[in-house]
Amino acid sequence: MTQIIPGRQTATFDQPLVVFLIGMRVNHFHKFGKWLPVARAMGPMIRELSADPASGFLGAHFALAGLRTVISTQYWRDFASLEAYARDRDRDHWPAWTAFNRAVGNDGTVGIFHETYAVQAGAYETIYANMPPFGLGRIAGIVPATGSRNTARSRMDTADS
Secondary structure: OOOOEEEEEEEOOOOOEEEEEEEEEEOOOOOHHHHHHHHHHHHHHHHHHHOOHHHOEEEEEEEEOOOOEEEEEEEEOOHHHHHHHHHOOOOOHHHHHHHHHHHOOOOOOEEEEEEEEEEOOOOOOOOEEEEOOOHHHHHHOEEEOOHHHOOHHHHHHHHHO
16 A cells, blocks of 8 residues: 655655656547557556666656546656657657557547646646655655745745755
8 A cells, every 4th residue: 555645745856857748548449459559558668768767757657537538647857858769769669659650540549649848947846745655756755845845936946946
């Protein structure tokens, strides 16, 4: 069971980062042969990235957004690292992307999406109250949100310094 940390915590991260949201939406449940390979493709990529600290990948977590949509929130050191991984023909992403285009393309059975946000140091803040390690805090570590880290404004100011 995941340990819940009582009280208010905040992430210890104070650098720029890229937040990358990527996911899929099952548009036709009965077409397992189309969406199941897409769903299975992300795990090997996350394992590959997690095993390579030089990749710039900091970590990820998954969430359901309704019955049809799965989202992975990923944290990256910078956009150049994310782009390099996506374009590297010798890594797991490239063959998964080409397989998706061959098998699904524009037929509408499976939707995919991503959003990329480049965030400067000090332009974000975090709070976790009575939570297990989560999000950026799970990846970067957490400290109590007390003193100079008590309010959202002060956490933004602390991250900026």
